Amino acid sequence: MASKMWGLQTKLLVEQYLAQMYPQLASQLTLFAEGWDYRIYLTSKEMVIRVPKNPWSQTHLQYEMAKLHTLSLPLDFPHYIKTSGALGVYPLISGKDLRRATPTDHMIRQLAQFLRTLHQDTYLPQKTVISHHRHRWVKRFEHLYQETQEKIYPLLSVKEQRRTSHYFDQFLDDISQSSWSVSLIHGDLTPEHIIAENGFIKGIIDFGDMTVGDPAYDLAGIPIQWETDELALYAQQIDSDGHRQFYRQMKVLHTILHGLDQGHVQDVEQAIEMFRKGI
Template identity: 25%
Template structure:
């Protein structure tokens, strides 16, 4: 499996503390604790109520800026909490990119909850999708790997399916060929989360408390986000999710959504050797997609 990309800038507690002291001195005192270091970002918990999110490589730098620009506007119409910046950081002290302070959202990710227990999130997640999927302005962020026609993802998907890293690759390849032939989205470019899977959903007290990580925020085919039906739910939960969205999407869009779920499952399976939670999301999604 592919290794996680190396950090292009060393981010540690001392650097984060010094950035806070230099730019937001009133936030420099509370304890700092590293809670995540993913492919793109490092996240520190700041005291009890805040989090600091910093890109660890150049490819993620624009993603933070997209969140800073658009989340304050989008959050006003979304029915759950999202990581709206509380403070914005700028390059400094040798650190080259923008960074963000946001609210810490207590709870657990839906990825850590058994699929059968996620069913209660079907209707709340459908409400988030319905509120988000509105026509986006021309200056919405462009993302070359989300919201695009399925044909644009063919080489990447086939490459993963022939890599030996994805189980049941022959079945998956046949299904990809079938689903990816579905006509492309012909409607307006809609706002998309772009990475709507259970590791980016926070649940607390049995409810959907927050949707995280809008770094892939973009506009395009809503089928990309609707892939959450397979990434997040079992058959019962998926039926509830689809029913809650009513007639907002036609059959072709749901077929493309299943193709997107397959594409994203292959990515999670091929690139999550150091992230067992994401690997489990990929395993679940592949099973659900192949089952229908």
């Protein structure tokens, strides 16, 4: 039996939904980007249409839209027209991402200030129990450890498996014992999600993995060579134990797992080589 298609999986369905829910935005749609969990369209009226590809991302989009509505940050970020719905719509933040650019000293200061502001306890959910969120964070990596053993270990040598196990065990023991800070985090802060123009950062996008966790995780997607001046000082302040090095490797594991799920052999091979160099 053929499975029923989930959600707004085609451009036509997105256009029909927009015509019904956002009639003022009726215009030409162009597929702009596609990630693991979202398709991104642009309208001729310079609006971004963020479309979840699965039930998990649909649920998280509701959280993202509602939570971003409450934030006050020093850089621009997606300002959704509505805080609920089957997709998200916000005005385009103009500029180019920093994947192929070297940030200026001013950009580094801007990024440090953005992270300091985002990571303030002001933005934590009311009645947050710190121990609860620490426990959830540990469980997240225990689950990744188990999934790595089941799916990735068969691709590694016995020596590499032992080194990976030691890497996980050491981190899990350390983070379970230490009293690290808990904050709201972006969850996927990488150069492609940092938009700049004329030597200044204009805004931060893609809060699809926003959650409560270890603020050091937001440093894991930022190239090490960017850690200078104020950003280096902030990194040392929130991550004196160097957990961001572990988190960088975990991002590689996620790439391997996603590639295995999607059957992307070349992506898996490249990511495994990258992981081998880091353990």
